[in-house]
Amino acid sequence: MGIIVPALEAAGNRRLNSFVNGVEAMAEKATGAGTATKRARKAVAGEPGEGTVTTTARHKTSNDTTLVAPGRTRTPAATAARGGGAESVDPAELPVRPGEDPWTSEEVHELHAELISELERLQNEIDAAEAAITGLMRDSNDGAGDDQVDAGTKNISRESELALANNARDSLAQTEHALVRLEGVGFGICESCGQAVGKARLQAFPRATLCVQCKAKQERR
Template identity: 45%
Template sequence: MKKTAPRKATPSSLVVLEQESAWTRAELDEVVTELREHHERLTTSVGEAEAELAGLMRDAGDGAGHDQADVGASSFERDHELTVLAKEREMLVQLERALARIDDGTYGVCESCGNPIGKNRLMAVPHATLCMSCKQREERR
């Protein structure tokens, strides 16, 4: 049996809210470009943060001979870098998921309720996975 390549979604096959016009190729290309550029910037940023964090970990040593305040400041900086790095890695995953959803034709469908997210929302937040109602409900929790 012959395998067929995955069908690339067309702009008009993506869902939109009733009052919105269908996606145009230019609009979708703009979103894809924005997602890819953001992904590229974050990939660079994550690489730099990982290198900086490796330096902080290497310089931390056992703390012997260091002033207690310096050790605390170093620990705080290391924790901050770890938090920032984790958030950037999570954003990379979200960007990759958005690009995959564009490819498979599910971009614009709320992952919670299955309703359209809305083209205007996606143009503002291209990696959004929830419609406004579900996002508001999530933020109230």
């Protein structure tokens, strides 16, 4: 234990310092920008009126990313507020697999609202993890007299919070990507084989970008 705990502490401190440096660098680039969640949230209400946006117009939502806050990236999911959100989606353009019913406007709205809700949930999860990490950092600075076991436990807790935050960021990026595709072009098309992902699969897992077959192949690699 006398050897393992100091090693854990040293490793944890190195990773923590790297994380903090990354946060500070991204914070400098993010000055003056808003979060993707705040802008995407506006899409739930949308704009009054009907009509759809043509494929060419919707294709203007590129895949560029913008750093907006420590540890967070914003993709063009925020264009939902400008493009009318679910109102800009033509259900007839969304592909389905053989035997599946076409998408309806109501189903598209439900899917869009679910993605927006997931954005908010994930952002809250990230905020909570970052707050916990900040608290653990403060405790580490205040606990200079802690014994090796206490110090090792705090480092393990920081590692756990870092992992949770990183996983949430990955899921947030996938959700934003799904919104971009839904309001732009490509939603429901497998990014590997180009066939339909499947309506049932997307209703169960809206972030899906691969059909069941391609996902299975990916997991076998």
